[in-house]
Amino acid sequence: MSGTEWHLQALLLTSDKEVQEQISSAFNKTSKVVQAKNHQEAFLQLDQRPFQVMIVDEVELEVKPYSDEPKPPSIFEICQYASQLNQHLTIILLVNKFPSNAGDFARKSGANLIMNRNEIGLNRMLYVIQIMRKRTFRTVLCRDLPLDVRVPVEIWHYRPMADRYSVFLREGESFSTLHKDKIAKSKVFHIFVKEQEFPKLVGQLNLSRSQELSSIRNQYRQLLSQFFNFSHEGHLHTGIEMLNSGMEIVARLEKLIASFPSAYEALEELPYPRWSALAHGINCAIYAIIFAKICQRPQVQELAFAALIHNVGLSDFDQKLLNRSEADFTKAQLQEYQKHSLRTIEMAHAMNLPLTPVMELAITHHHENYDGTGFPAGMAGTLIPPDAAFLSIIGSFDYFNSVHPGKRALGPVEAWGQLQKFHLTATPLQKKFGPTLLSYLDSFFINNKS
Structure with a gap:
């Protein structure tokens, strides 16, 4: 199974050609977007095939004055019918405006997200779909799988050189020392089970860490989605709820890290192996918790929260460019990219998210370079807020x-070596990161080389 493409079936209920083009182009070539021009077509399609995503444009359901046509069903009726038919469906509503009880409406109807149809764009829609879509696989940490146990379902593994998922254990096959050593050698410690088979696996085996990581991922998806939820924008309580949810995620990650025999083993096995917007935020929060103690940084929880949301502003950037190096951007692309840290702060303020000074400075300046060649302010040396310098390192480490598809996995020690080379080549003056933080972390990795 290919690792790079996601195979989605999406139902789009709109006759607005501009909206159709924007949303359809957000899906890749292996996904199928079915367009329904009215509610009759939408109901017919919902009955015929299992969709993973449904996007409903409220304009299609408005009652036209002086019309003899029967009144169409409400948004509520269509969303509720679709969610009852398929509990794994992600439902996104596009609206012009919504009443104050919109959040309650979304919860009761089964809708996952309400977006402002006047502000949707290709990049933001693609970002939202990527974080909201249901997964083909659930992650299982290799450490959770007992030796000699016979697995009740197929277990898959990701092969980065081939960029494919392949069957690692057949149903009924025993997990042996040979299998465990093969995973350790690959340095990809996550194994995978198909979404629909995960309940069967956890019903027979104690996969406490894997279940907790999966639950944290779902909570994080909901946190990120709130930045785009039109029904919550401007509500005073929304920001506090988002902060509380984020800090709960951090606390859960701290407990999960503490369940490993050592911080290094957690660093080696816990982060998601493949880059995505979701994985990057969770991974950076994991690094923040582990590295903050090594670097003697206070306010660990605040730094980890900043790590969770620091790149939300990239939702307005060309998503196809995110895997490229900044050096490969055109001048115009680089200028747009350099806006994302301040854009994240703007989005947080729009949701009344009460960021602390530690959080705000870390997010704003996490792309400053020690030699003064970074952005947005071109700060240098000790003028860079220490927490921003710290976030800069963990973002690059991830x-x-x-x-990366087509390349072998490195593991933390070798990845650290690559970051040190990057430090000396990434900027014109060959000093990207602060020497004190580099020294703290270098000692940690030297001690764990064996």
């Missing part, structure tokens, strides 16, 4: 510690 790039090297993540698996």
